[in-house]
Amino acid sequence: MADNFSFKITAKDRSTKARVADYHTPHGVFQTPAFMPVATQATVKTLTPRDIKDAKASIILCNAYHLSRRPGEDIIKGLGGLHNFMNWDGPILTDSGGYQVFSLSKLTKVTDDGVEFKSEPDGNKIFLTPERVIEIQEALGPDIIMPLDQPVAYPATKEMARVALERTLNWAKRSLESQKRHDQTRLRQGYGGQVLFGIIQGATFTELRKECTEKLLEMEFPGYAIGGLSVGENNSLMFEMLQTMTAIIPETHPRYFMGMGTPADMLRSIALGIDMFDCVLPTRNGRNGWAFTSKGIVRLRNSIHKDDPAPLDENCQCYTCRNFSRAYLRHLFNAEEILGLTLVSMHNIYYYQTLMEEARKAIKSGSFKEFVHGFEANDKPI
Numbered sequence: 001m002a003d004n005f006s007f008k009i010t011a012k013d014r015s016t017k018a019r020v021a022d023y024h025t026p027h028g029v030f031q032t033p034a035f036m037p038v039a040t041q042a043t044v045k046t047l048t049p050r051d052i053k054d055a056k057a058s059i060i061l062c063n064a065y066h067l068s069r070r071p072g073e074d075i076i077k078g079l080g081g082l083h084n085f086m087n088w089d090g091p092i093l094t095d096s097g098g099y100q101v102f103s104l105s106k107l108t109k110v111t112d113d114g115v116e117f118k119s120e121p122d123g124n125k126i127f128l129t130p131e132r133v134i135e136i137q138e139a140l141g142p143d144i145i146m147p148l149d150q151p152v153a154y155p156a157t158k159e160m161a162r163v164a165l166e167r168t169l170n171w172a173k174r175s176l177e178s179q180k181r182h183d184q185t186r187l188r189q190g191y192g193g194q195v196l197f198g199i200i201q202g203a204t205f206t207e208l209r210k211e212c213t214e215k216l217l218e219m220e221f222p223g224y225a226i227g228g229l230s231v232g233e234n235n236s237l238m239f240e241m242l243q244t245m246t247a248i249i250p251e252t253h254p255r256y257f258m259g260m261g262t263p264a265d266m267l268r269s270i271a272l273g274i275d276m277f278d279c280v281l282p283t284r285n286g287r288n289g290w291a292f293t294s295k296g297i298v299r300l301r302n303s304i305h306k307d308d309p310a311p312l313d314e315n316c317q318c319y320t321c322r323n324f325s326r327a328y329l330r331h332l333f334n335a336e337e338i339l340g341l342t343l344v345s346m347h348n349i350y351y352y353q354t355l356m357e358e359a360r361k362a363i364k365s366g367s368f369k370e371f372v373h374g375f376e377a378n379d380k381p382i
Contacts, residue, residue: 026192065097080139286345
């Protein structure tokens with residue numbers, strides 16, 4: 001790992017593979033297990049950086065593909081980099097655009113050289129190579145960056161998964177070579193370094209997941225991301241794949257489950273040794289009036305809340321729960337007031353961060369399995 005980065009495990013659970021670690025970056029330390037709010041366009045929708053900090057988040061995720069299209073990485077670099085541009089002084093991880101190969105499949109053409117996109121803002125065609133993706137992220141200046149990869153939709157044939165795996169491995173090697181050159185330049189110019197994670201693909205085929213993991217380990221990435229899961233497969237299959245990979249990745253390296261975001265599934269993933277997560281779920285649900293609470297999901301549009309003076313969660317100390325009733329929040333959504341979206345999104349981020357905090361405490365006390373069982377018993381819609 002680069003000199004200005006370190007991943008130090010500080011506690012392990014006695015009956016699972018869950019662990020707590022301090023991840024040191026040029027923009028500060030964050031503890032794992034960690035959930036990263038998604039700031040795709042350099043903003044967590046409806047929330048300010050101050051709101052995110054108040055919700056106890058210490059690292060966020062932005063999307064390099066979208067920011068390269070609008071406003072452009074050169075503009076962001078000229079304004080002091082992504083941290084300065086969005087006024088966020090904590091660690092940032094950027095996704096590469098690999099997921100957009102999947103989510104924008106009707107607008108893409110994939111070859112061994114890279115991916116041709118039909119740009120959403122203006123309709124122009126752009127071509128991204130692994131090297132170009134590293135160049136974009138070097139200009140943006142986040143702390144942790146991702147290579148271009150190729151996830152496949154579920155279900156996929158083994159042949160399709162094999163082609164995508166080989167392409168992902170080839171792009172990973174090219175990305176790592178490019179990143180090392182760019183990182184040396186950044187350090188010479190007085191900037192903080194960057195670390196590049198490898199992304200494991202292989203669809204829902206155990207042997208392909210194992211093969212991809214082992215070949216990426218040979219490239220010696222400082223961290224490993226798990227991609228191409230939580231895309232429609234059932235939970236038992238997802239966790240079968242996850243267990244295959246976490247059994248191989250050395251415990252000295254951070255493990256990041258890309259796009260994973262339901263609380264129960266995150267806890268099960270932590271038990272298998274996952275350290276980092278991201279998902280749009282807490283803010284997307286927040287904007288639709290769905291609140292995560294210690295007693296289950298609250299759907300604020302339901303009439304049962306129309307005159308309810310209680311907070312969203314009596315066990316929560318977020319700004320929303322300390323100041324507003326369910327009745328008021330329901331009114332905001334019915335009146336289509338933006339404040340409702342902000343307040344519930346803020347609460348949901350706080351809930352996720354509190355869940356990670358409580359998970360870390362349980363790991364340190366050696367009681368993580370009991371913590372998960374207690375959580376599952378209360379995870380009901382209300």
